[in-house]
């Protein structure tokens with residue numbers, strides 16, 4: 001109130017005793033205030049006028065306000081005047097004015113018509129705020145933002161900000177334009193509904209996403225995950241990295257980057273295939289059998305199950321080699337491996353672990369099922385006809401079966417299978433024999 005009282009005194013002494021209260025109160029506004037008649041002729045200006053416009057106040061009284069405009073005839077001030085007078089409504093907008101020193105300034109202007117109740121002539125109250133600096137800052141910020149957007153869109157990946165609510169819901173607060181190239185999705189659609197993107201993550205990787213985000217939210221450590229995403233061009237491998245920050249409202253924000261790592265993954269898989277595959281037969285090699293075998297055991301152990309496995313050895317292979325030569329022996333190994341693969345399911349493990357020795361691990365099979373599958377495999381090998389020169393060669397295989405218990409070791413189970421194989425050989429070859437711990441009655445054993 002003290003400020004308004006002071007302003008009142010200032011304005012009263014400047015404009016005279018009869019100044020309406022509304023005009024005086026508006027004198028409290030910072031910036032430039034003036035009163036004009038209906039034609040825009042300046043009647044009064046406030047004391048701060050000179051400071052803001054550089055024009056001496058007395059020199060302006062009696063001139064039209066349009067003289068301040070960069071374009072006195074057709075500029076925005078003419079337009080504002082016409083609007084105010086014709087519609088008797090206030091006008092607000094940005095005006096470009098020229099200061100006394102010639103410098104252009106941007107003003108936020110308000111033209112307010114003042115109509116007295118006793119038929120006094122129309123007056124216009126004009127307030128102007130110099131917004132040149134604000135505007136320059138806004139332009140500068142805008143240019144900076146555009147540069148930043150450009151940089152973000154050229155980054156080799158998609159910049160994102162992900163938010164997780166206290167109850168677990170996820171939404172993207174920001175997603176870079178690179179999402180179109182990465183996933184064929186417009187960022188705005190995903191920012192509106194995060195599931196547009198999340199639903200495309202392969203189901204087995206979605207659990208890993210949920211778990212890894214939860215861990216990162218709790219530990220506040222960086223989030224990292226490689227996951228597969230369905231896109232119009234097929235499945236792509238994506239690597240996500242982000243830094244979390246927890247907010248007071250219980251939400252967690254991650255700022256990070258999504259990168260398409262499909263080419264790297266394909267190369268890794270190609271290399272992995274090369275180092276884990278036997279070149280002659282295309283079967284897994286010994287090392288891969290032990291690595292993947294341990295993963296199969298761990299998976300089955302989580303469900304409390306054992307894994308049936310077997311050692312396979314081609315019968316009298318030395319004789320075949322000696323009689324027909326090593327090259328024919330190689331051919332027989334290839335035909336044998338192909339027949340075995342055809343008799344097994346794609347996810348069963350089949351490996352060459354020695355010269356003419358192979359091993360099998362039957363994923364998700366009971367010992368009874370495994371026995372049936374392997375006996376059919378034995379029969380399929382027996383049916384192989386190897387056309388060499390003008391003779392047809394036949395081969396047979398002996399198999400030793402064992403089970404890998406949930407807490408067992410692949411190595412131990414393989415040596416039990418090897419002992420059973422020895423028995424199969426001893427009992428006449430071209431047959432199956434099981435280790436003592438194999439849960440199957442021996443009555444069903446063929447041959």
Ligand SMILES: Nc1nc2c(ncn2[C@@H]2O[C@H](COP(=O)(O)OP(=O)(O)OP(=O)(O)O)[C@@H](O)[C@H]2O)c(=O)[nH]1
Pocket residue numbers: 280313314315316317318319321325326327328329330333354355356425429
């Ligand atoms: N052609 C070929 N022969 C191989 C290869 N690796 C091992 N062998 C041969 O496989 C034969 C294995 O013979 P043995 O272990 O004595 O047993 P077998 O003749 O199969 O007799 P049983 O196992 O008792 O039925 C040897 O002659 C090896 O030289 C290979 O990559 N190519």
